[in-house]
Amino acid sequence: xxYKILAINPGSTSxxxxxxxxxxxxxxxxxxxxxxxxxxxxxxxxxxxxxxDLIISFLKENGYDIDDLSAVVxxxxxxxxxxxGAYTVNEAMIDVLSNRPVMEHASNLGAPIAxxxxxxxRVKAYIYDSVRTDExxxxxxxxxxxxxxxxxxxxxxxxxxxxMKVAKKYGKxxxxxxxxxxxxxxxISLNVHEKGRIVDIISDDEGPFSPESAGRVxxxxxxxxxxxxxxxxxxxxxxxxxxxxxxxxxxxxxAREVEKMIKDGDEKAxxxxxxxxxxxxxxxxxxxxxxxxxxxxxxxxxxxxYSHMMVSWIKKRVKFLAPVEVMPGENEMESxxxxxxxxxxxxxxxxxxxx
Numbered sequence: 001x002x003y004k005i006l007a008i009n010p011g012s013t014s015x016x017x018x019x020x021x022x023x024x025x026x027x028x029x030x031x032x033x034x035x036x037x038x039x040x041x042x043x044x045x046x047x048x049x050x051x052x053d054l055i056i057s058f059l060k061e062n063g064y065d066i067d068d069l070s071a072v073v074x075x076x077x078x079x080x081x082x083x084x085g086a087y088t089v090n091e092a093m094i095d096v097l098s099n100r101p102v103m104e105h106a107s108n109l110g111a112p113i114a115x116x117x118x119x120x121x122r123v124k125a126y127i128y129d130s131v132r133t134d135e136x137x138x139x140x141x142x143x144x145x146x147x148x149x150x151x152x153x154x155x156x157x158x159x160x161x162x163x164m165k166v167a168k169k170y171g172k173x174x175x176x177x178x179x180x181x182x183x184x185x186x187x188i189s190l191n192v193h194e195k196g197r198i199v200d201i202i203s204d205d206e207g208p209f210s211p212e213s214a215g216r217v218x219x220x221x222x223x224x225x226x227x228x229x230x231x232x233x234x235x236x237x238x239x240x241x242x243x244x245x246x247x248x249x250x251x252x253x254x255a256r257e258v259e260k261m262i263k264d265g266d267e268k269a270x271x272x273x274x275x276x277x278x279x280x281x282x283x284x285x286x287x288x289x290x291x292x293x294x295x296x297x298x299x300x301x302x303x304x305x306y307s308h309m310m311v312s313w314i315k316k317r318v319k320f321l322a323p324v325e326v327m328p329g330e331n332e333m334e335s336x337x338x339x340x341x342x343x344x345x346x347x348x349x350x351x352x353x354x355x
Contacts, residue, residue, distance in 0.1 A: 003070040003344045006117065007336040008055065010075060010109040013038060015051050018333035019064060022341060028333055029058060044108050045098045052113045056120075072118040073340040074110030075332070076130025078102040079353075081151065084133045084160060084198065086343045086350035089115045089125040093353040107131055126350055128339035129157040133198070140200040140290075154191045154201040155183035155302070161335035162301045162327045163193050169325075170296070177296045180287045180322075182280050182314070184304035185330065186212050186253065187241075190280070192287040200290045205240060208279035211253035211304075214244030215279065246272065255304050262309070277313035284318045295322040303330060 002022030009016040013035060018028040031054050033047075041047050059066060076082070078101040079093065087093070089111045097108045111127050118125035134152035143150045159181040160174075167174040175196035182190045188210040191201040202208075209215035217240075226236055239248070247253050249272045250261070261269035288295050298318055304310055305328035315324045342348040 003341055004068050005337045005340050005344075006066075006069055006072045006114075007333045007340075008072065008074045008110055008114050008117075009332050009336065010051060010106040010113070012106050015055065015109075015113075016333060017055055017058070018337065020334075020337040020341070023338065025334070025337075027062075031055065031058060044101075044104045044106060045112070048109060048112055048116075051109055052116055055113065055117065066117060066121040069118075069121040069123055071123050071126060071340050071344060072114040072121065073126045073128055073336045074112075074114030075107045075157075075336065076127035076132065077108035077110055078105045079130060079132045080355070081132050081134035082130050082353070083351060084129055084135060084156065085348055086126050086128050086339055087130070087353045088350045089118070089127060090353055092355055093127075096355060102132065105131075124350075126340050126343065128336050129160050131156065135197045135199065136201070137199045150206075152191075152198065152201050153203040154189035154198070155185070155187075156191070156198065157335045158301055158331050159183055159189075159191055159299070160193070160198070161331055161338065162299050162325075165327065166297050166299055166325050178291045178294055179297055179299055180284050180295055181299040181301065182284060183302040184210075184280065184300060184310065185302035186210060188213070188215070188276075188280065188302075188304075190283045190287055192290045194291050200287060202283045202287065207283045209245040209276060211246040211255060212244060213241045214239060214248065246276070255307055255310065259307065259309055273310070274313055277310050278317070281314050281317035284314070285321065288321050293321070298322050298324045299327060300324065301327045301329070301331070303328065305329070 005020045007018045013033050015031045019026040077097045079096055094112050094115055097111055101108045114125040133156040136152050141149050163179045163181055164174045167177050179193040187204040188208045189204050190207060191198045204210060204213050206216050246258060250258055250269055258269050258273050262273060284298055300311055305326055311326055343350050
């Protein structure tokens with residue numbers, strides 16, 4: 001019997017849970033929450049009891065005893081910026097996520113639910129590689145406008161996990177290597193890992209467009225559009241995130257549909273889709289300069305990394321920089337569980353959260 005770890009990852013209309021025995025996945029399950037149910041709650045934290053009870057009911061109905069758990073890990077929510085790796089969930093963290101999160105987001109429920117179930121099981125609760133992980137170098141924080149400093153917002157959980165896997169594949173330590181990692185999903189973000197630390201990023205609003213987001217757009221024209229009188233603030237926000245990218249150009253967020261259009265001879269679909277690859281490649285080249293071109297590997301991950309077409313376009317443009325490793329998928333549940341397992345085995349230490 002190994003360490004049994006329950007991982008919890010709340011999304012906007014679902015909660016993913018998974019149980020691991022050491023590195024072996026016992027089960028993974030997505031608990032759906034109908035929109036009309038979610039809309040009953042004024043704030044995200046108000047969904048806490050509903051989501052927690054659904055998880056406990058599922059475990060009981062399927063014969064999983066929480067007393068067998070070694071730890072519970074939740075997706076890290078919208079805390080003030082934190083370091084990478086593991087944090088023990090405590091009352092201070094719960095207070096921030098419940099009463100004054102940086103923004104409303106489903107991930108804010110990960111730590112509180114994990115904490116409550118862990119208390120019932122008499123074990124510790126953790127978060128791992130929070131969405132608010134920020135280890136940028138000081139020089140990377142300068143944007144060009146003093147009132148808008150750059151902060152770190154990227155797919156930290158999956159990108160660090162894949163970087164660690166690639167380091168292991170090369171027979172080296174993650175802390176001894178440099179990587180540029182591109183997460184290709186509904187949102188696209190890139191980051192550069194220098195000797196075990198994410199020192200710079202390209203977030204999903206300052207880099208490549210994606211299936212749902214507009215990415216980097218010309219600022220002057222954006223300001224003109226905002227003040228044109230045609231759109232309110234909410235509509236403009238949706239144009240940037242939600243109704244941008246592939247959806248704006250091709251009326252779909254499904255990369256598989258776009259590839260079918262291309263195979264059916266749709267030239268507009270081809271150039272839009274290739275432009276997304278082109279922008280990802282530009283971002284990889286941009287981040288390679290952060291480590292003076294000393295990149296051990298470029299990693300492509302996320303759901304769209306399953307696409308041979310997208311991957312081949314990106315590889316063609318960046319393979320001169322470093323070897324390209326393709327590790328498709330979101331891998332979030334595995335990343336949460338494996339990170340917690342390293343803590344339980346004493347390979348990593350968990351930090352204590354303080355405001």
